[in-house]
Amino acid sequence: MIANWASYAGELFEGLKITLLVTLVASMLTVIWASFVAWLRLGRNRILRGIAIAYIELFRSTPIIIQIFAIFTVLPSIGLRIPPFESAIAALVLNAGGYLTENVRSAFRSIPEGLTEVADALGMSPYTKLRRVILPQSLKVMIPVCANTLLFILLTTPFVFLVGLQEMMMKANTIQARTGDYTVFFLVSIIYVVLSLLVHLGANVLERRTISHF
Amino acid sequence: MISLKNVSKSFGPVKVLQGVNLEVVEGETVAVIGPSGGGKSTLLRSINLMTPPDSGSVEVAGTCLFRKVAGQATVALRPADLRLARQSIGMVFQQSNLFTHRTVLENVVEGPLQVLRSDRAAAEKQAHELLERLGLGGFGGRYPRELSGGQQQRVAICRALAMNPRVMLFDEPTSALDPELVGEVLLTVREIALTGMTVIIVTHEMSFARHVANRVAFMDGGRLIETSPSATFFTDPQTDRARQFLAAIRDPFGTHTVTEGV
Amino acid sequence: MIDSFFFWLAEMDANFAQSLYLFLQRLPGALWITLQVTLGACIMASLLGFPLALAERSPVRWVSVTAKILVGIGQGIPLPPLVFLIYFTSLSLFPATPTQAATLSIGIFTMPYAAAVFRAGLRAVPEGQIEVAKAMGMPPLTLIRRVTLPISLRVVLPSLGHLAVVTLLNSSFASVIGATDITGMSRNIINANFSTTLWLVVGAVYFLIAFPVSRLLLRIEGRTNR
Numbered sequence: 001m002i003a004n005w006a007s008y009a010g011e012l013f014e015g016l017k018i019t020l021l022v023t024l025v026a027s028m029l030t031v032i033w034a035s036f037v038a039w040l041r042l043g044r045n046r047i048l049r050g051i052a053i054a055y056i057e058l059f060r061s062t063p064i065i066i067q068i069f070a071i072f073t074v075l076p077s078i079g080l081r082i083p084p085f086e087s088a089i090a091a092l093v094l095n096a097g098g099y100l101t102e103n104v105r106s107a108f109r110s111i112p113e114g115l116t117e118v119a120d121a122l123g124m125s126p127y128t129k130l131r132r133v134i135l136p137q138s139l140k141v142m143i144p145v146c147a148n149t150l151l152f153i154l155l156t157t158p159f160v161f162l163v164g165l166q167e168m169m170m171k172a173n174t175i176q177a178r179t180g181d182y183t184v185f186f187l188v189s190i191i192y193v194v195l196s197l198l199v200h201l202g203a204n205v206l207e208r209r210t211i212s213h214f
Numbered sequence: 215m216i217s218l219k220n221v222s223k224s225f226g227p228v229k230v231l232q233g234v235n236l237e238v239v240e241g242e243t244v245a246v247i248g249p250s251g252g253g254k255s256t257l258l259r260s261i262n263l264m265t266p267p268d269s270g271s272v273e274v275a276g277t278c279l280f281r282k283v284a285g286q287a288t289v290a291l292r293p294a295d296l297r298l299a300r301q302s303i304g305m306v307f308q309q310s311n312l313f314t315h316r317t318v319l320e321n322v323v324e325g326p327l328q329v330l331r332s333d334r335a336a337a338e339k340q341a342h343e344l345l346e347r348l349g350l351g352g353f354g355g356r357y358p359r360e361l362s363g364g365q366q367q368r369v370a371i372c373r374a375l376a377m378n379p380r381v382m383l384f385d386e387p388t389s390a391l392d393p394e395l396v397g398e399v400l401l402t403v404r405e406i407a408l409t410g411m412t413v414i415i416v417t418h419e420m421s422f423a424r425h426v427a428n429r430v431a432f433m434d435g436g437r438l439i440e441t442s443p444s445a446t447f448f449t450d451p452q453t454d455r456a457r458q459f460l461a462a463i464r465d466p467f468g469t470h471t472v473t474e475g476v
Numbered sequence: 477m478i479d480s481f482f483f484w485l486a487e488m489d490a491n492f493a494q495s496l497y498l499f500l501q502r503l504p505g506a507l508w509i510t511l512q513v514t515l516g517a518c519i520m521a522s523l524l525g526f527p528l529a530l531a532e533r534s535p536v537r538w539v540s541v542t543a544k545i546l547v548g549i550g551q552g553i554p555l556p557p558l559v560f561l562i563y564f565t566s567l568s569l570f571p572a573t574p575t576q577a578a579t580l581s582i583g584i585f586t587m588p589y590a591a592a593v594f595r596a597g598l599r600a601v602p603e604g605q606i607e608v609a610k611a612m613g614m615p616p617l618t619l620i621r622r623v624t625l626p627i628s629l630r631v632v633l634p635s636l637g638h639l640a641v642v643t644l645l646n647s648s649f650a651s652v653i654g655a656t657d658i659t660g661m662s663r664n665i666i667n668a669n670f671s672t673t674l675w676l677v678v679g680a681v682y683f684l685i686a687f688p689v690s691r692l693l694l695r696i697e698g699r700t701n702r
Contacts, residue, residue: 061641061686062679063648065659070679073672158556162652169556182564188557196552264611297613305611311604315626325612328622370608377612 004181012184015171016191019157022085022167026092027153031104031146033097038104052101059098064159067095072163088160088167096152103148107141140207147203151196158192215240215412216381220283221260221270223253230256231267232436238414243407245423245444246416248433249459254416257433258385261414262303263296274303275380301329304374304382308390310366312358318345318369319354325377337376344372348402364395368402375406382406384415400426420463424448432456495671499662503681506661513579513647513657518590518640520583525590532595543591550588555649558585563653575657578650586643593635597628637693641686648682658682 040052059067068091075082082090115137119129158169168191172184216238223231230253238244246254259265261272263279271281271289279299281289291299312321319341326337345351348368358366367387374382384403388396400419404426407413417423423430423444430447432440432455440453451457531543562581566572572580601624609619651660662678665671 057687058683061645061683061690063645063659063682065648065651066675066679066682069663069672070675073666074675076672155552155554158554159649161556169554172557172560176560176564182561185557185561185564189553189561192554192557193549193552197548262611264607294615297615300611300613303611305608307604307608309604311602311608313605313608313623314602315630324622325614328618329612329614373608374612 004179004183005187008175008179008184011175012168012171012187012191015166015168018165019167019169022088022092022160022165023150023154023157026089026096026157027146027150029089029093030096030100030149030153033093034100034104034149037097037101038108041101041105056098056101059095064091064095064156065162067091068159068162084160084163084165087163088157088165091160091163092153092156095156096149100145100149100152104145107145108138110141111137143203143207147199150199154195154199155192158188215242215275216261216414217271217273218257218261219271219273221257221267221272223256223260223265223267230436231260233270234433234436234438236431236438236441238412240412241410242429243413243415243427244429244431245427246414246431246433247418247420247423248439252433253436254433255385257438258305258383258414258416261381261383262300262305263291264305274299297329301325301377302380304377304379306367306370306374306382306384306387308386310358310363310370312366312369312373314358316357317354318350318356318358318361321358321369322354322372322376325373330377341372341376344375345369348372348405349398362395363391364398367391367395367399371399371402371406379411381412381414384413384417386416386418389418420448432459434459491669491671492673495665495669495674496677498665498669499674499677502661502665503658506656506658507681509575509650509655510644510647510657510659513575513582513650513655514640514644516579517583517586517643517647518636520579521586521590521639521643522594522636524583524587525592526594528587528591529594529598532591533598547588547591550585550591553585555582555585555646556652559649559653574650574653574655578647578653578655578657582643582646582650585646586639589639589642590636593632593639594628596635597632598624600631601627634693634697637689637696641689641693644686645682 037052037055040048041056043049068087071082071091071094072084072087115133116129119133124132157167161167161170161173164170168188172188175184176182216236218234218236221231221234222229234253234257236244236257246257248254256265260267260280261274263272267280267282269282271283271286272279277299278289279291279296281287312318313324316324319338322341322344323334323337326332326340327334342351342354345354348371350365350368350372353361353365353369358369361369371387387403388399391399396419400422403413403415403422407426415422415427424447425444427444430440430442430444431438432442432447432451432453434455440447440451440456442452447456448460451460528543528547531539532547534540534543559578559581562584563572563574563577566577566580605623605627606619609623614622647657648659650657651663654660656664658678658681662674666674
């Protein structure tokens with residue numbers, strides 16, 4: 001098993017690089033997109049709010065596979081051609097946005113109002129208040145949101161092999177088809193476990209840092 | 215009725231009970247008082263083995279529930295026997311801990327029906343009588359969340375009494391309550407004490423200890439420092455530690471010097 | 477407006493009408509397979525997840541630590557590699573049909589999430605109520621039946637419902653290993669007729685199951701929380 005793994009480690013590593021690239025790009029776009037949808041969702045405009053809710057419910061109530069196929073095959077049939085990488089990113093962002101908008105919304109709600117009141121009561125200047133109270137608080141609530149997004153996207157990226165993107169899952173498929181060694185999927189699972197563990201650890205460290213840093 | 219001999223208990227390095235001896239006769243009411251963290255609750259919980267001691271012996275109503283003493287046969291009840299023993303020891307906690315998903319009446323009949331396997335009609339009749347006696351007639355159909363904290367605690371007392379216990383243990387039954395609700399619960403406890411029930415109550419309410427209890431057990435640092443009749447404990451404590459404690463309670467601001475019998 | 481959009485798509489897609497006909501004809505059978513995979517996986521996840529949640533609360537340290545590590549690892553594995561791994565492994569052990577292999581692998585995938593649901597349910601039972609029951613000498617099984625279950629089921633049942641909806645959506649991955657569930661059946665039709673527009677109809681079918689169920693669950697939760 002180990003000998004086999006060593007023989008195609010390089011190939012998997014190529015895929016891993018693309019997996020990580022897709023995960024990072026899609027995560028950043030998702031945080032922005034989810035914040036935007038959360039803003040629409042909380043806004044005053046009824047129509048925009050309705051569109052935001054419809055989008056969230058639609059993407060939460062359909063399988064990601066169908067979303068990927070719809071984006072990858074339906075759009076080209078009406079004349080919109082999108083390459084695999086962009087299709088993959090679009091599918092991931094749209095899918096994750098449906099799940100994580102709520103997350104962003106409750107995170108911003110969790111900023112305690114009492115703290116800004118304390119800052120006012122202490123007579124802090126607006127700049128000091130921003131630097132010492134508002135920014136650290138917002139960062140503190142955004143770190144778990146970003147970590148969640150990263151994890152969510154990371155665990156969804158292996159689905160995008162369906163559009164033919166040469167990421168790790170696709171490489172594993174190719175390797176299995178060529179060599180018949182399906183333990184490659186075990187190796188891929190281990191790599192994912194390690195990656196999600198790293199995201200967890202990173203988030204924990206960052207969270208502790210921001211509390212003490214400012 | 216209750217006999218604790220040389221009971222000791224440690225939580226890790228902390229010795230919460232150090233060789234405590236306490237005898238309580240039938241019909242007696244004993245108030246356990248003392249500073250927080252002195253081992254009062256642990257002492258109470260060792261009587262029905264909710265917190266089993268490390269060593270010593272525990273005897274309730276003539277039955278040895280626990281014995282681990284050098285040179286004597288060790289007694290450790292099997293789970294079924296322990297449950298049987300607990301049926302005759304009622305306990306009321308700091309929180310009422312009522313079953314939130316059941317009505318007041320269902321709470322009171324839960325023990326008789328599910329543990330004692332009594333007849334439903336008889337259990338409900340007894341429950342109604344108990345609720346009536348404790349001033350809760352007409353509350354049977356309500357849910358705990360619809361009751362005040364004091365009422366909840368009185369229902370918890372009813373629930374414990376419904377098991378027809380030989381002994382009642384109260385673990386700070388009023389310390390989670392708003393001040394104006396303390397009285398109704400203490401009056402209820404007094405009424406139970408006056409029926410001849412054997413009662414041990416851990417409490418911070420000194421007037422209750424003074425006027426209702428027959429004896430006061432003063433604990434500090436895991437030791438039973440002093441056990442005196444309540445009439446003399448408050449006027450003439452026998453130990454310095456008890457004197458200091460009483461002085462601190464009466465005169466927290468230290469405007470008077472500490473003297474006997476203030 | 478939506479109607480005209482569909483007509484426009486249908487014009488683009490000459491085979492749409494025929495594909496839709498085939499789709500509707502095969503839908504009942506495919507729906508049955510989808511439900512088999514979904515419910516089978518949920519039941520399996522619950523049967524494995526409940527003991528895991530109990531083990532997480534075990535006073536024996538190595539038991540609770542092992543359970544927590546298992547749940548942690550499980551929540552770090554994505555569905556696709558796990559399904560392939562279990563599919564090929566089960567093929568090497570016994571002649572598994574794609575539906576069986578999919579049920580098995582999606583069940584194992586869902587297990588740690590089910591364990592989290594049960595963990596929350598067990599945690600919802602106030603410690604004090606258990607203590608009272610013990611103090612009155614209630615036997616362990618009676619305690620579970622009369623105190624633990626009634627309280628934790630109120631938390632667990634709606635959450636299991638939400639998990640079932642997610643599993644329904646995940647069950648579409650069964651198509652990738654060849655199961656003819658809704659997604660697999662549609663994919664066959666679409667590949668044969670080049671009628672990609674049908675994906676929108678397939679999406680609508682999932683939506684029409686998942687959305688009402690989620691809504692119903694939210695309403696039930698609202699009632700019990702009050």
